[in-house]
Amino acid sequence: MNRIVNLFDTNPTDQPGQGLLNVYFTAGFPALNDTKKILTALQEGGADLVEIGMPYSDPVADGETIQKSNEKALENGMSVxxxxxxxxxxxxxxxxxxxxxxxxxxxxQYGIENFCKKCAEVGVDGLILPDMPMDVYLNEYKSIFDSYGILNIFLVTPQTSEARIRQIDQASEGFIYTVSSASVTGSKSGVSTDMESYFNRINAMNLRNPRLIGFGIKDNATYVKACNYASGAIIGSAFIRVLEESKDLENDIRHFVQEIKNPASAVINA
Structure with missing residues (x-):
């Protein structure tokens, strides 16, 4: 069984304010060879799953913080x-x-089948490709993804129609990435009343797939609020800022995750 599917199957997230934490970081940032170090520290800190960004020269869905991390990673020499x-x-x-x-x-450019094969070889469980059209994926690539056991995670936004959300739900396994707003990553507004109405609308659809909420999740308060409406939350820009400012990378990563999920524990372990 795919690790993502197994994670959601074995971790009930129906308690208010509790859920899974997915943490994003850009490969090759802050230093070229930090990838494994960051992964290990995230696991030790208590992250439930990790999303590694493949740096790209034009990351249109991302805000300034993640864009700059992409630029730095490419300068450092990171490649697929x-x-x-x-x-x-x-x-x-x-x-x-x-x-x-x-x-x-x-x-x-790498080749879809070669890419999926390599993901399977190294133990990657899924991909998030926001600019992959769903009809192209279903018609041309789904069979390849399936043959290597790689999940393709789709995104929904407040502007996504109910018909489209249901289509995504039928085409998905693992979870649905629920974008909290129409903005880019790194929003500092938190979870607004409008967002809560949107989350309630999606919950009322009784989709078969669990959902993780991303964009604007930055601390324990926004994490807990997101967990009230979904199976968990995704944090990216706030974590990139920690990496950027860190003087003790592994300890700072562990402390950050603990502060998001359990601030009382983070204080005890500080």
């Missing part, structure tokens, strides 16, 4: 091939689900 090299022995120490997030062009 190098990332796979860095993840080669990942499963010797990392047991939590790992996804790769990025844009479809580098994946196409």
């Amino acid at each position: 091939k190098l990332l796979f090299d860095q993840l080669q022995d990942m499963r010797k120490t990392v047991s939590i689900p790992v996804l790769l997030m990025g844009y479809v062009n580098p994946v196409m």
Whole structure:
């Protein structure tokens, strides 16, 4: 069974304010060879799954913080091939689900089947490709993803129609990435009343797939609020800022995750 599917099957998230935490970071940032170090520290801190960004020159869905991390990673020399090299022995120490997030062009250049095969070889469980059209995926690539056991995670936004959401739900396995607003990543507004209405609307649809809420999740308060409306939350920009400012990378990562999920524990362990 895919690790992502197994995670949601074995972790009931029906308690208010409790849920799974997915943490995003950009491969090759802050330093080129930090990938495995960050992955391990996230697992030790208590992250439930991890989303590794494949740096791209034009990350249109991302705000300034993640854009700058992409630029720095590319300057450092990160590439898809190098990332796979860095993840080669990942499963010797990392047991939590790992996804790769990025844009479809580098994946196409690598070759869809070669990319999925390499993901399976190193232990990547799923992909998030926001600019992959769903009809293209279903008609041309789903059979390849399925043959290698790789999940393709779709995004929904407040502007996504009910018909489209239901289509995504039928085409999905694992979870649905619920974008909290129409803005780019790194929003500092938190979870607004309008967002809550949107989350309630999706919950009323009784979809078969669990959902994780992303964009605007930055601390324990926004994490808890998101968990009241979904199976968990995704944090990206706030974590990138921690990496950018860190003086003790592994300890700072563990402390950050603990502060998001359980602030009382983080104080005790500080």
